[in-house]
Amino acid sequence: RKEVEQDPGPFNVPEGATVAFNCTYSNSASQSFFWYRQDCRKEPKLLMSVYSSGNEDGRFTAQLNRASQYISLLIRDSKLSDSATYLCVVNTNDMRFGAGTRLTVKP
Amino acid sequence: DAGVTQSPTHLIKTRGQQVTLRCSPKSGHDTVSWYQQALGQGPQFIFQYYEEEERQRGNFPDRFSGHQFPNYSSELNVNALLLGDSALYLCASSLVAGGLYNEQFFGPGTRLTVL
Numbered sequence: 001r002k003e004v005e006q007d008p009g010p011f012n013v014p015e016g017a018t019v020a021f022n023c024t025y026s027n028s029a030s031q032s033f034f035w036y037r038q039d040c041r042k043e044p045k046l047l048m049s050v051y052s053s054g055n056e057d058g059r060f061t062a063q064l065n066r067a068s069q070y071i072s073l074l075i076r077d078s079k080l081s082d083s084a085t086y087l088c089v090v091n092t093n094d095m096r097f098g099a100g101t102r103l104t105v106k107p
Numbered sequence: 108d109a110g111v112t113q114s115p116t117h118l119i120k121t122r123g124q125q126v127t128l129r130c131s132p133k134s135g136h137d138t139v140s141w142y143q144q145a146l147g148q149g150p151q152f153i154f155q156y157y158e159e160e161e162r163q164r165g166n167f168p169d170r171f172s173g174h175q176f177p178n179y180s181s182e183l184n185v186n187a188l189l190l191g192d193s194a195l196y197l198c199a200s201s202l203v204a205g206g207l208y209n210e211q212f213f214g215p216g217t218r219l220t221v222l
Contacts, residue, residue: 004149032207043197043213044150087149091207094163095140097149 001026006088006098014106017078021101023071023088032091033064035073037084038100044087047073078105109134111200111214119220120188128183128217132200138162139181140211141173142197150197156181157203185219193221 006023013019025033033050048055050062050071061074071088083105088098112131120126132139138157142150152165156175175181179200185192195218199211 034208043215045213046210049208049210094152094155094165095211096152097142099147099149 002098003027003092003096004088004090004098006086007101008099009101009103011101011103012106013078013103015078015080017105018074018076019078019103020075021073021086021088021103023073023098025069025071025088025090025092025096027090027092027096028066028069030069030090030092033071034089034091034095035060035062035071036087036089036097038087039084044097047086075103078103080105080107111198111212113196113198113214113217115217116215117218117220119222121222122188122190124188124221125184125186126188126219128185128196128198128219129180130183130198130200130214131180132198133212136200136202136212137179138201138203139175139179140199140201141181141183142199143167143192144195144197144216146194153183188221190221193219195219 035047036044037047038044050064054063059076063072085100085102087100140155141153144150154164159175170186172184195216197216198214201211
């Protein structure tokens with residue numbers, strides 16, 4: 001089993017749609033959690049950290065369920081500019097990345 | 108404020124050769140991590156350097172080695188290149204004092220092709 005597993009995707013959605021990404025991790029000792037965004041042929045960039053109480057940043061909401069070892073990212077009112085690969089990242093002494101879920105938002 | 112820089116941008120080598128990749132961290136950062144990203148995969152952690160020492164290491168063979176200099180810049184060396192080493196190599200810098208929610212800033216990467 002992979003340490004960090006994500007929805008394989010790809011997700012193709014119209015503008016304005018709500019889309020949710022899921023991620024599970026295997027190591028219960030994992031300490032911190034993140035969502036990174038990676039545009040085609042570019043480096044990953046931090047989208048948001050994921051806290052135990054859940055957190056929101058504009059149209060983006062992240063949730064963490066430590067008991068189920070599950071992380072989610074919700075994007076509301078999706079924009080064309082949200083098209084990218086979304087990487088789930090789990091910090092267990094070092095950063096472990098999922099394979100990523102590709103999102104394409106269409107007009 | 109310069110971000111993370113990496114050189115070279117692209118590199119083509121043949122099997123059995125050795126390669127050195129370079130990284131300069133974001134200003135003020137003291138920790139450098141290296142990742143290998145194969146096509147269609149997420150980055151895989153190679154190792155992390157702090158205070159010129161390797162602090163953590165991922166599941167990579169000893170052919171992968173590194174170094175950190177007093178100015179915090181870093182090198183990744185790969186010996187005896189294999190075809191499977193072809194990938195994007197990413198460097199990320201951070202501040203050790205940043206704690207568990209320490210953001211890593213990535214450089215643009217070096218794309219290595221092994222023929």
